[in-house]
Every structure is written in structure tokens, then in C-alpha cells.
Amino acid sequence: MKADLLLDSARYVVVCDDSATVLADSSVAVADGRIIGVGPAEEMRTSVEAAEVIDARGQVIMPGLINLHTHLPMTLLRGVAENVDLQGFLELVWAEEARVMDPAGVELGARLGAVEALLSGTTTALDMYFHPQAAHRGAVSAGLRHVIGPVFFSFPGPDGLAWDERMAMARRWPDDLAAIGGPHVPVAYMPHAPFTVEVEHLAQIAELARETDAIITTHTSENDSENDDTLGSRGMRPVACLDESGVLGLAPVLAHGVRLDADDRRTVAAAGASVAHCPGSNLKLASGAADIVGYRSDGIRVGLGTDGCSSSNDLDMFPVLRLAANLARLVQHDPAAISAADILRMATLEGARALGMGDRIGSVEVGKEADLVVIDTRVPHLTPLRDPHTAIVFAAGRSDVRHVVVAGDVVVRDRRSTRIDMDDLLDEANARVGT
Numbered sequence: 408m409k410a411d412l413l414l415d416s417a418r419y420v421v422v423c424d425d426s427a428t429v430l431a432d433s434s435v436a437v438a439d440g441r442i443i444g445v446g447p448a449e450e451m452r453t454s455v456e457a458a459e460v461i462d463a464r465g466q467v468i469m470p471g472l473i474n475l476h477t478h479l480p481m482t483l484l485r486g487v488a489e490n491v492d493l494q495g496f497l498e499l500v501w502a503e504e505a506r507v508m509d510p511a512g513v514e515l516g517a518r519l520g521a522v523e524a525l526l527s528g529t530t531t532a533l534d535m536y537f538h539p540q541a542a543h544r545g546a547v548s549a550g551l552r553h554v555i556g557p558v559f560f561s562f563p564g565p566d567g568l569a570w571d572e573r574m575a576m577a578r579r580w581p582d583d584l585a586a587i588g589g590p591h592v593p594v595a596y597m598p599h600a601p602f603t604v605e606v607e608h609l610a611q612i613a614e615l616a617r618e619t620d621a622i623i624t625t626h627t628s629e630n631d632s633e634n635d636d637t638l639g640s641r642g643m644r645p646v647a648c649l650d651e652s653g654v655l656g657l658a659p660v661l662a663h664g665v666r667l668d669a670d671d672r673r674t675v676a677a678a679g680a681s682v683a684h685c686p687g688s689n690l691k692l693a694s695g696a697a698d699i700v701g702y703r704s705d706g707i708r709v710g711l712g713t714d715g716c717s718s719s720n721d722l723d724m725f726p727v728l729r730l731a732a733n734l735a736r737l738v739q740h741d742p743a744a745i746s747a748a749d750i751l752r753m754a755t756l757e758g759a760r761a762l763g764m765g766d767r768i769g770s771v772e773v774g775k776e777a778d779l780v781v782i783d784t785r786v787p788h789l790t791p792l793r794d795p796h797t798a799i800v801f802a803a804g805r806s807d808v809r810h811v812v813v814a815g816d817v818v819v820r821d822r823r824s825t826r827i828d829m830d831d832l833l834d835e836a837n838a839r840v841g842t
């Protein structure tokens with residue numbers, strides 16, 4: 408068979424399917440942006456005629472990581488708010504946003520974030536930020552699969568839009584998304600949080616999302632004071648606001664979900680909603696430790712995210728894998744509470760399912776879009792390599808990411824972006840914020 412690309416003779420292919428399949432000495436063939444073959448290297452070499460061959464000997468091929476909660480343009484706010492809790496953080500960040508984040512700043516920040524994400528093996532990000540057109544243009548220019556959509560506040564918010572203007576933008580969003588292009592993503596709407604968006608406004612978003620078949624993501628129960636604020640202003644906890652408005656019935660992605668009580672957990676599980684667990688941000692802001700093992704046994708889908716790098720400082724998913732595994736074990740007082748394979752599936756296939764894209768991305772299987780990462784294992788910290796799941800979660804880092812493919816395009820080759828001139832990008836980012 409003819410292929411555009413053959414990733415040849417990997418030491419292991421880590422499939423990230425539900426049975427945690429690992430294939431030794433195997434290759435992956437790609438055509439028209441999709442995976443058309445996964446199998447033994449010998450066989451693939453004789454049966455596949457490829458326009459381009461990447462030598463994957465001594466390397467691991469895995470699906471691209473899915474960052475289920477971030478704010479990519481906030482790369483430009485890195486280091487702005489340190490040693491403060493969530494509420495103190497929001498005050499500092501909102502002030503700097505007013506200074507730096509016009510549409511050009513958002514586009515630049517998203518481009519910087521997308522390059523950072525891709526270089527660390529993330530191929531898809533669920534991004535939340537205002538000026539979504541600008542953010543999408545920036546992220547797509549680097550080759551990232553970038554899920555974003557209009558953000559909603561019931562007050563004017565950092566972009567100064569009135570409610571009707573937000574709804575009008577949301578109605579136009581499917582057309583805007585198509586016009587900008589890039590790898591396939593769903594339409595998405597992003598109410599900031601139940602404490603910043605009134606219940607009747609949430610209901611309008613839910614109604615529109617049903618019409619346009621959009622996914623929804625929102626911040627939910629990130630810490631105790633967020634729960635208290637919501638209870639004070641709405642008379643309900645955040646999950647109850649989402650339930651009453653109809654948002655929860657659309658199986659949204661709930662960012663953080665650190666402080667869900669037993670009732671919340673039952674309601675979230677019954678709705679088929681997902682939690683985007685961001686342990687790096689939750690630890691740094693001392694928000695709390697989400698009991699993801701408990702959530703999973705309640706039937707809640709859990710994916711992983713970095714959050715914006717104004718709170719967690721970088722967009723690297725490798726530390727997130729490690730923190731999620733270690734924190735879950737600590738919370739449960741059990742070193743067997745969750746396996747490395749489960750953690751890696753949360754950052755790939757489970758993230759894809761949370762986005763309604765489980766049949767398109769998230770695992771290395773024939774028919775899926777080719778979102779692939781090649782990890783170099785010929786390094787001391789990955790030697791000897793007994794179990795690739797364990798090595799990736801507990802020992803690998805972003806410097807091990809050698810090649811990255813999104814929708815069949817090689818967007819990182821030999822640790823460099825094939826789309827963006829790095830010196831220009833870094834100079835532009837420094838000039839923008841005056842550092």
C-alpha cells in the first residue's frame with residue numbers, strides 16, 4: 408500500500424487503547440492525514456511504499472498528548488502572579504490582561520503556547536481565552552489541533568463585550584472556525600464559570616450548543632472559596648448551576664473539579680460529564696487535591712490538563728502525568744491506586760472522548776487521524792526500558808520528544824518546529840511584554 412509517511416521500526420508502539428496494548432518492534436503508516444497501518448516492522452517495510460520514512464529505531468511511538476484544560480495565550484502572562492491563591496491570582500492576571508492582551512497579543516501568546524505544547528508532545532489542546540479567532544489563528548499557525556470557542560461572562564469581562572455581543576459571536580463561531588481552518592476540531596462554547604455566568608445565561612449557552620452540536624467547557628469547583636462564592640451569589644453549588652441550566656446534560660468538560668462533594672459526583676457521573684484534572688495548577692495555588700481515583704470509580708471520566716501557564720508556569724504535560732499519578736496515590740494512601748497505563752490513557756484516549764473525538768484521535772489505531780509523538784528512549788533516564796507506560800509517566804520529559812505529527816503533518820522534526828521560526832517568535836514575545 409502507498410503511504411505519505413512511515414514511522415519505521417519503533418522499539419515500542421504504545422497504543423493507549425482500553426487494553427493498554429504495547430507492540431514491540433513495530434511501524435506506523437500514514438496517508439491523507441490518517442493512520443492506515445500499524446504492525447510488525449518487517450511486514451510493514453515490505454508492504455508499505457512511503458513517500459517519506461522516519462527512522463524510529465530505539466524510539467517509542469505514542470498518540471499525541473491531549474491537554475484538556477489550558478489558556479494558551481497566557482504564556483505572555485507567565486510569572487505575573489506568584490505566591491497567591493486563586494482569587495489573588497485572578498486580580499493580578501486580569502490587570503495584566505488589560506495591558507497586553509489585545510487581539511494581536513492573544514494571537515502571539517497562542518502561537519508561543521502552541522509551539523511550547525507541540526515541542527512537549529501535546530497535539531491537541533482544549534483552550535479557553537477571549538478573542539478566540541485570534542487565539543485560533545495563532546495556535547493553528549504552529550500546527551496544533553486547537554479546540555477553542557467564545558468565552559462568556561455575565562459582566563463585560565476583559566474583552567468588554569456585552570451579553571448580546573457574546574451570543575452573536577457564538578452564533579457566528581462555526582463559520583469563523585471553518586474560515587480559519589486547521590486540523591478538525593468541534594465547535595466549542597466556554598462559559599468561564601458558574602460564579603461569573605448567571606444560570607439563565609448558562610441556559611442560553613446550552614440551548615445554542617444543542618443547535619450547533621457544540622461541546623462546552625467551564626471552570627467548576629476549583630477550590631472551596633469558589634464553591635462558597637457560587638453558593639452566595641447563586642444559592643447553589645457550581646454543579647447544581649450547571650445541572651439546572653441544562654449545561655451538564657450536554658456532558659461538558661469541567662475544568663479542575665477539585666472540590667466536588669458526593670452529590671456533585673453523582674450528578675456529574677450521571678450526566679456523562681468529564682473532569683479536566685490539573686494537578687500542577689491545583690498544587691501551586693493550594694486549591695486542593697482532586698480524588699481522581701474516587702471520581703473514576705464513581706463513573707466520572709477524567710482527563711488531564713496543565714491550566715494556563717500564568718498559574719502553572721508551563722504547558723508541559725509530562726510533569727502533569729507524574730503529578731497526577733503521585734497525587735492520586737497519596738490521596739488514596741495506596742501505591743497501587745492507579746497505574747501508569749491508566750494515567751497515560753487519561754492524557755490521550757480519555758481526553759479525546761471528553762472532547763467527543765474518541766473515534767478520531769487519542770490512540771494509535773488504523774482509521775484514526777495521525778496525531779503521533781515519537782519519543783527518543785536512547786537516553787540514560789529511560790534505560791533500561793522495562794515497561795514503556797511506566798517510563799513515559801515516571802521518567803520521560805519533554806526533551807525526549809523528537810518528532811510530532813498532527814493530522815499526518817510533521818509539525819516537529821528533530822525537536823524543532825517545522826512551521827515557526829523560533830528566534831522571531833521569542834523576540835516578538837519578549838518585545839510584546841517588555842522583558
Ligand SMILES: [Zn+2]
Pocket residue numbers: 476477478626662714715
Ligand atoms: Zn483555567
